[in-house]
Amino acid sequence: MGCTCAIEIDQGDSASFSSEKTLVARVPHRCCECGDIIRPGQEYERMFGVWDGKTSTYKTCIPCAEVRRAFFCTFTFETIWEDFEEEVRYKDGHYSDTCLRSVSPAAREKVFAVIESVWTDLAEMDDDDE
Numbered sequence: 001m002g003c004t005c006a007i008e009i010d011q012g013d014s015a016s017f018s019s020e021k022t023l024v025a026r027v028p029h030r031c032c033e034c035g036d037i038i039r040p041g042q043e044y045e046r047m048f049g050v051w052d053g054k055t056s057t058y059k060t061c062i063p064c065a066e067v068r069r070a071f072f073c074t075f076t077f078e079t080i081w082e083d084f085e086e087e088v089r090y091k092d093g094h095y096s097d098t099c100l101r102s103v104s105p106a107a108r109e110k111v112f113a114v115i116e117s118v119w120t121d122l123a124e125m126d127d128d129d130e
Contacts, residue, residue, distance in 0.1 A: 007072045007087045014075075018049030022062075033064035033080050034110065047077070063107035070099040070107075081114060088118045 023046050029038040038044045038061050045065040047058045058077045060068070068080050076083060088095055095115055100108060 007083060015049035015051050016053075018047060018075075020045065020047045022046075029059045031061040031064055032058045032078050033060055033068070036061055047075075063104060063110055066103040066107040067111060070102045071096070081110075084111070085114050085118060088115055089122075093119050093122050 022043055025038050025040050025042050025044055027040060029044060030036070031038055031044070038059065043062050045060045045062065047060070049056060056077075060077075064080060067084070068076065071084060071087075072080065093115070095111070100111060103111070
């Protein structure tokens, strides 16, 4: 996946078959990561695959797909924001500037929202300790 930042999530077995395409929405879809609406005319990533004998399709808005490619070294679906937040908390609010520079402004905005939330929580915990 070309990642430089190893957030690696153990998702069990890899897909026995998968197909990834960037498409233009003809009808509204919901991003499997952030829950935002992908509107007609917007590009999105569609991943179709077979995992453990079951087929699944994941539709991801482009900013979330960029974050997945930049920050994660394994395919993960439906949990990138929870996993990203957990990683930032584990690293006491730190994150990789290298990965951040590789994504669009729209993706950065989503990343910053999570980081700011973690920083706020960490600051409140420090205030409670005093």
